[in-house]
Amino acid sequence: MERVYRTHILVCAGTGCVSAGSLKVRDALVREIEKHGLEEEVMVATTGCNGFCAAGPIAVVHPDGIFYKRLNVEDVPYFVEELLVKGRVVEKHLFAEEERNELIPVMNDIGFFKNQVLVALKNRALIDPDVIDEYIGRDGYVATSRALTEMSPGAIVEEIQKSGLRGRGGGGFSTGLKWKFCMETKGDVKYILCNADEGDPGAFMDRYILESDPHAVLEGMIIGGKAIGANKGYIYVRAEYPLAIQRLNTAIAQAREYGLLGENILGSGFDFDIELYYGAGAFVCGEETALMQSIEGKRGMPRPRPPFPAQKGLWGKPTVLNNVETYANVPQIILRGSAWFSSLGTETSKGTKVFALTGDVNNIGLIEVPMGITLRKIVYDIGGGIKNNRELKAIQIGGPSGGCLPASIIDTPVDYESIIKTGAIVGSGGMVVMDDSNCMVDIARFFLEFTAEESCGKCTPCRVGTRILLEKLKDITEGRGKDGDIEILETISRNIISSSLCGLGQTAPNPVLTTIRYFRHEYEAHIYDKKCPAGKCKALISYIIDPEKCTGCMLCKRNCPQECITGEKKTPHVIDQTLCIRCGLCYESCRFNAIRVE
Amino acid sequence: MNPDKTITINGSRYEFQVGETVLEVARRNGIFIPTLCHLSGTTNTGACRICVVEVEGMRNLVASCAMPASKNMVVFTDSPRVTGARRFILALLMVSGNHNCAARGASGEDWTDFQVDVRRHDGSSEICDAYGSCVLQELAYRYQAHELIPGLRLPALKTVYPAEDVNPYITRDFSRCILCGRCVKACKEIQVNNAISYGYRGMHAKIVTAGDSVLAESDCVFCGECIQACPVGALVEKDVRYSTRFWGMRRVPSTCGYCSAGCAVNIYVRDNAVVRIDGAPGGANGGSLCVKGRYGFRYQQAPGRLMQPLVKKDGALKPASWEDALAATAGPLREIIKKHGPDAVAGIASARCTNEDAYAMQKFFRAVAGTNNIDNTARLVDAPAVYALRQSAGVQAIAGSIADIDESDCIMVVGSDATTSHPVIAARIKRAAAIKGVPLIVVDPRATALAGHAKYHLRPDPGTDAVWMYGFMHVIFNEKLIDEGKAGECFGNIGKLKEIAAGFSPGHVEKLTGIPAALLSSAARAYAGARSSSLFYSTGITQHMSGTANVRALADLALLCGHTGAGRAGINPLRGPGNAQGACDMGCLPDILPGYCDVGDEAARSHFGGLWGCSLPGRPGKTIMEIMEAIEGGGVRALIVMGADLISCLPDTAGMKKALEKLELLVVHDILMTETAAAAGVVFPARALAETEGTLTSTERRVQRVRQAVEQRGQSREGWRLFVDLSRTMGSDAAWNSSADVFDEIARDVPAYSGMSHATIDREGGVQWRFGGAISGAPETGGGGALLFHAEEPVLPEKGGMPFSLVVLGVIKEYFHYTGDLDSVARWFGSMNPADAGRMDIDDGDRVKVTSSQGSLTVTVALDAGVKEGTFYLPLHPSSERVNDLLAAEREPASGIPAYKSFRVKIEKLKM
Incomplete structure (x- = not known):
């Protein structure tokens, strides 16, 4: 006869939680429980990935289904004492909805979980995959x-x-x-x-x-x-x-x-x-x-x-x-x-889709949603909105074969046909949320660097075409952009798509085409004004110290690896632009918000 | 038109065959579609994308080379979308490398900087070597590729990899490589050498060898197939790069004379010198060549070429006129014949001479000198092939064609390192085995390159060949793999064969040969069970004391399985030198008249006597080794040698030298001052093959033309001309004025050649002679008209106290006598098994002393796990230490072949 336990503690043993130390937490739990002589009553088990990787190490305590985040070995005695001896919910490790500033103990009440429908992931965090x-x-x-x-x-x-x-x-x-x-x-x-x-x-x-x-x-x-x-x-x-x-x-x-x-x-x-x-x-x-x-x-x-x-x-x-x-x-x-x-999904896209939700969103993790759900719901209800209260700029969907969709079309339903119409693809499930600090030309360059490296080199359009796209994007992000470059990017992209041998080449230009389509002004700013609006492209920005705000604390001066910041104590400092390598250390170290990016 | 098999191209309907690609249908109907990566006979990879077409209903453009035509397909080959894509692809390729022809820079403002860059990379101020013969350049002009986007240019991409030319043959210029992959297909699917492949990814993609080493340190055998496949200037012959443009060369179609494969070649000539050779379609090679055929031509310009006749006076050869040299030959010859009878003179022809030379020589000896003492050097290589099969199958040649390999469902190669000796034929065998998956049985003690492709590799101890052949027959009888009753109807003595075979169970064979019993049985099943098994053999079984018996046993095996006869794959000797087949066809043999008529056959003799206007001697003449023996004994006093360096190729060098010194008259006709020529009283300068008009007959009986590509050096003359001159000097009439005249007489006298002429061969590009006609020498028959097996009890070699079997073999780059320019690549070494070496404390690179009953030599050892234990391999090499010193002048009685591969030696490590 199988033993019946009063409490099950299911510790997540996904790669994310394990690297955050979940197995050590598990061992500490077992030891602590034995110390209290509760091993007959409480079972500690490991499960497959819970999905809410941003919150790891995670444990879910049944039968109530209480979700505990960010556990650590040091807190285990307190945790066991509170939870198992005193029988209380351990508030310290509960999940809090940032906006409402409210603790949500039950896993399925958390927005991240509440809006998901599990089919492919039906056993998520419930079973030990090795058994x-x-x-x-x-x-x-x-x-x-x-x-x-x-x-x-x-x-x-x-x-x-x-x-x-x-x-x-x-x-x-x-x-x-x-x-x-x-x-x-x-x-x-x-x-x-x-x-x-x-x-x-x-x-x-x-x-x-x-x-x-x-x-x-x-x-x-x-x-x-x-x-x-x-x-x-x-x-x-x-x-x-x-x-x-x-x-x-x-x-x-x-x-x-x-x-x-x-x-x-x-x-x-x-x-x-x-x-x-x-x-x-x-x-x-x-x-x-x-x-x-x-x-x-x-x-x-x-x-x-x-x-x-x-x-x-x-x-x-x-x-x-x-x-x-x-x-x-x-x-x-x-x-x-x-x-x-x-019955799940839309007319043409049935069932659910698993996504790896990452980027500048609060709740990073793995999610499964019904086809047809809007991007807005994913970003805000499941993802819990943008980190640090910044603005949503774009959602990259479909990985290197996909595209960057702007915040303006956030109500697009996620199904095969609707996403294709936007110029991206549903893809295998990559979804990167980007805030307004991201430069879209730079993002296109990032993906093209990937595809130009990963093209197998067999067919001409993909091998040489992606390399030319990459060279052009580098030119633009490094301030060498010229009139006509956008047209070259578009022409080459269209030709790569129509004449490449396999799906890699046929989709590789999508990040370029979608960023041009939705963020053309950003390309134009790089090419004609030699400015990077997001302040990402190093060649196109300069760090400038506002003499009004600078207190002369000398912190930036000490941090500058180029030693190109001058100024006496308690007098406004100046950056020598000819020596500055735009590493941004001064910007990050300034406590008075006195350094701005132009 | 079958409506289920029509497609529409550009609005017109065309019928297609199932499996045909859109490209094939279009080309068949004269519709132009450009290609770069497409290579006939290989996989369509669809890599370059230049052949894209628009197909109605398909989202993207498709590669027509790889798209099978299907019912109701609607194709556009020149729509704006297609043309735009092609222009795009060409523009990409043009900016992707150092394509410094004008096609690239039509709109480029950086033209000068670019040229300067390229010049720095090339180390030369020449424009791209492929200029004018480059497919990319041609297409770039055709599609005006620079106008992809009017007024806007693409950035030039930097070349990642430097050029490589650390080998004598091929320059790899990666800056001009368009990664079409034709070279890879040529290497993998045509030559099956698997030396190169795609490497790295994306922008770093490169055609690489294993481990991305340089070609010289890779599996590359420098066949040059890749150069021939390269559509641009990325792979070029190193020595013509930037020195000879294609428009500065004259092309002369001819035939390669190295091995007996008979590859069709194009010889390229500039300033009366051969500068380049490539493979031509039409021969058995289908355009392929090997390293020898492609690069081994510089001997024609060798500084040591003989330019005029020489006559020995006071112990030294002195220049003389042709007339004086002819007189210095004819006078003594006449004297000797008068004094000692016609059989006191003898002739030896090289098996590399043309049919015309060989025919003229044997006719001179028979009709003018009056002796049958005429032989050719095929004797030294594969005489058993002529004699053994003459008695069994009634033929002296391959029954089918080299192309039959493609139709075989099993291939067995016995005692032939074909990738070395007949590389182009080996490529066809490798294609069958590696690409079509045809089971290949290789029988060779050594792990040859071909064995690497074999399903069954049998490694008998040297000299035990007939034993395993009977082992095969044992399995075949025992497991009833053939219809014995039916075979018995054809062969009267099947009982005797079975009786002998009964004594060679696989277990017993294992003990005698070292071939595992199970392996032997499996191979026997594969061979006997196939519908059509091709069987090839070569010097590995012929150059033995039991050479003829080996071939006979092999023939019995093939006959037993029914793998011979019309439409069957047959039993095929891979003849050695370039005209081994032809020299024998011409009757350059002491017991055989032209067309394989027996000298002893009076009817044949009077037939030829009638044609030649003389009476012919009836006593068979002497074989090479018999001639040498007769010189020693005083029976032969005058010898004429055409194109052979006897001292370098006969066993027992010291004995041979002594014999030559004993001659009253030695006449040598050669292109170089060989050791044999140096010993001669009269030396005539001969023409190199590229200076000769004539014909060669390949191992598959294909009579092909060699053409004079360059002017002869000095006063050199062809062999047939020498014998015309000599006949006239000796008072006989010789009516030939050209090589074509000689061939016309061959066509008149040799039934298999009837109907041919230089002109018909020129027109048809090579003609295979047919069996039948009036060739005598029908197979021996037993009672009731049935054929007989040879059914001879195998004889095992004697070990004679020496621990190692010595195997003498040719190595691809050194084997052929005239390829002095290729020697630099290879060093001379002996190979032995590491286990043997370990027991004797011998390391790789050590010097050892090799001793036979005859003599000894020292050589550097290379350890090679592919060498069977108990064997020691020595290649023939024009090196100071001569392998022949180790060999006794023993010969096999049946065919007179010296037993090069039957000697035992001992190995001793030399102290440093």
């Missing part, structure tokens, strides 16, 4: 059992098609249709692949799912394997994700042990197994044909399609490739039905 029984305890592998024993491949494909699930890797292609093509292609050997080569800067959706709920992905692949007739699956996972790899390996071993992978799964006669393949960190290997080349042991470079992978994929065999989040949705669709799934 298959916990996954099974939450209806895990019921969908597999149903698909393998009760459903034909055609029925599975039809169910997925009816659900309206579209590829969550960014393309948004109908998953059901993709499976159908592959199911209908004749072939003894087929493969089903999972793309876990998450490469967008700052994105961590796939890592999160693999770390916190690996079985959901395995299940999706098993069901997909049955649908298309594949007996072998590969997960192409970044080698830089050691925790995800470790948890996947554990999950696969446990699934094999339980007969959920291997021969004759659940007595259904269906054989299926999964192997991991470690990606070496090339962004382009997220492209499906490049990914397959990489698994084949070749250099990961995209090849022209057709033939499409559904006809000739890995080792020339019919192949389906989906991303991690797509697979995590599959068991839920089989379990709860396509009608339930398609």
Whole structure:
């Protein structure tokens, strides 16, 4: 008989919380609880990532579902004393809504959580990813059992098609249709692949799912394997994700042990197994044909399609490739039905989407929202608004393939079609919120630096075109912009999009085009006025000491690495602009707000 | 027009074949689509994007090279969008590197700065080497690429990587590389050398070797296929870069004479000198070449070329006129024949001479001198191929074509380091194995480059070849892999074959040869089970005391499996030198008349006697080694050598030298003062191949033209001309005035060549001679008209107390005698297994003494795990220490081939 505890303390063991020390907190909790002799009554467990990474290390205490943030080892005795001995809510670690200045103890009352709908992340912070029984305890592998024993491949494909699930890797292609093509292609050997080569800067959706709920992905692949007739699956996972790899390996071993992978799964006669393949960190290997080349042991470079992978994929065999989040949705669709799934979202974009919400927003973390939710709701209700009470300037969505959307269109619903119309893409889930201190030309340059590095170098438009875009953007941000540069950027961008070989090149200019589209004045200011309105581009700014405000405290002078600030004590100081390297140390160190950027 | 197979291009409808690309359909119908990265016969990578077209219903432009035509597709190849994209791509490529032709800078105000920069990078004030023969430049003009955005120019991008030319052959100028990847495809998919690939990413992308080392330290074999594939000035021959423009060269189509593959070449000539050679389509090579064929031409200009005849007076060779030299030859020759009979004179031809030279020489000996003492140096390489198969299959050549490799579903290569000896044929084998996945069986004690592509690599101890062949047959009989009853209907003595094979179970074979039993069985199954298995063999099994028996056993194996005959892949010798096949076809053999008629066949003799207006000697003449022996014994007193350096290629160097000294008359016709020539009484200057008109016959019986590309050096004459002169001096009539005349007589006399002439070959670009006609020498037949297997019990080599088997072989860059200019690249060394070396405390780079029953030499050792334990490899090399010193003048009785690969040696470490 399983022991019943009065209290469960679920400590988050996601990468963010672990690096903030959550495992040490957990150990301290266990020790402290033993000290009080409460180990029979209180259970301390670790879970997958909670998602609210900005608040880590996090613990959620059940049965009340109280959310505790920023725990640390030093506070553990106090925490245990208060919570377990005295039976009080530990206010010190509760979450506070900044604007209302009000403590919100229950996790699901917090705006960050309240507005989310969990499908792919349904087991978030509830199970230990290393224990298959916990996954099974939450209806895990019921969908597999149903698909393998009760459903034909055609029925599975039809169910997925009816659900309206579209590829969550960014393309948004109908998953059901993709499976159908592959199911209908004749072939003894087929493969089903999972793309876990998450490469967008700052994105961590796939890592999160693999770390916190690996079985959901395995299940999706098993069901997909049955649908298309594949007996072998590969997960192409970044080698830089050691925790995800470790948890996947554990999950696969446990699934094999339980007969959920291997021969004759659940007595259904269906054989299926999964192997991991470690990606070496090339962004382009997220492209499906490049990914397959990489698994084949070749250099990961995209090849022209057709033939499409559904006809000739890995080792020339019919192949389906989906991303991690797509697979995590599959068991839920089989379990709860396509009608339930398609009730979420909009007319053409069904279900939910996971985003890595980052940037200048208060609540940084991983979120899952229904398709069709507005950007405003994400930024303000979930994200808790902009940090430091600054203005929202832009939202970068879709990573290097996406675009920068201005605050003016913040009411755009997040669905595939609406976002495409803005010039960005939904993408795999990167969402960076930017305040008014960001220079949009500089942001475009940042993304182009990324794509120009990560282009595989095979096709001309992408290899040379992105490099020319980058050179031009550097010219503009460094004060060498010329009349006509915007037109060159636009022409080159359009041509790269229409003539590149793969999705990388076909979307790489999006950050340039969207910033020109929505922030053209900023480009013009750089080119014609030689000014950076946001004060970011070093070549175009100068730091000036306001003699009215300067008290002559000499702090800036002491901090200046160039020693180019002069002035006697208690007299206004002056910066020698010819020597200044615009490092901004003086600006940051001034206590009297006497230094301004021009 | 089949409505399911039509597409619309630019408003007109065209039919397509399933699998055809849009580019192919367009080109077939004369619609221009530019390409840069497209390379026929390789994967379409769609990399450069210059061939993009607009397809109705598709969001983006598509690469026509990689887009299969499909039903009702509507394509526009020249819409404004397409043209704009092409102009864009060209503009990008033009600014991406040092493209300093005018096409780049049409609107550039930085033109001068740019040129100065490029000049600094190149270290030369010349404009790009590819100027005028550059596809990018041509397209940039065609599409006026500078007008991408009128009045606005793109920034020039800096080149990241410096040029590389630390090798004798290829300059890699990365500043002009457009990363189209044609060189990579050429290296990986045509030559299958896998030396280069894409490296790094994005703006740092570069074509790299493994580890991004320089070519000279990589897997590159300098075949130059990449140069031929490069559409721009990024890969060029080092020595013509900035020295010769393409418009300053005259192109002469010809045939390569190095190995017997018979590659079609273009010779480029400037100022009466060969400056460059590239592969031409049409031959068995399909445009490919190897390092020798492409770069080994400088001997033609060698300073040591013989310019005029020399006659020995007072022990020294002195310049003489042709007339004096002819008189100095004809007089003594006549005397010797008169005094000692015609068989006291003999002739040896090089298997590199043209058919015309070989024919003229054998005719001179038979019709003018009256002897059959005429042989050629193919004797030293693959004589068993001629003799063994003459008796079994009734043919003396490859049954099919080199191109048949493409149709085979199993390939077996026995005793041939083909990537070294026949690189272009090896490339075809590698393509089949590596790209099409055809199972390849390589039988060789050493881990050759070809073995790296093999599914089965069998490593028998040297000399045990017939044993494993019977092992194969054992498995085939035992596992009933063939229809024995059916085979028995054709072959009367199948029982005997089976009986012998029964004694060679895989386990027993393992003990005798060292080939693991399971591996032997698997390989036998693969070979026997294939629908059509190509079988190639070479010196690895012929240069043995059991050479002919080896080939016979191999033939039995092929016949047993039914892998011979019309439409089958057959049993194919990879003949050695460039005209080994032709020299034998011409009857440059002591027992065989032109067209493989037996000398002993009276009808054949009178046939040729009638044609030549004389009566022909009936007694078979002497083979090379027999001639040398007869000189020693006083039987042969005069010897004429055409194009062969006997001292460098025969075993037992000391014995051979002694023999040559004993001659009353030694006449040598050669291009260089070889050791043999130095020993001669009369030396005639010969022409190099590039100075010659004539024909060569390749290993696949393809008769091809060599053409005179440059004026001859000095007073040199072709071989046939020497024998015309000599005949006339000796009072006989010789009616030929040109090489074409000689060939016309060949076509008249040799049935397989009938109907050919220089003119028809010129027109058709190489003609394969056919079997049949009046060639005599039908296969031996048994009772009831059935054919017979040879069915000979294999003989095992004697070890004779010496621990190592010595294997003498050629190495690609040193093998051929005339390639002095290639020697600088390779050093001479012997190879042995590290385990053997370890036991003897020998390190890589140590000097060792190699001793045979005959003699000894010292050599530096290279440790090579690919060398089988118990074997020691020495390449032939024009180096001071001569491998031949180690070899005895022993020869195999059946074919007279010296047993170069049957010797035992001991190895001793030398103290420093």
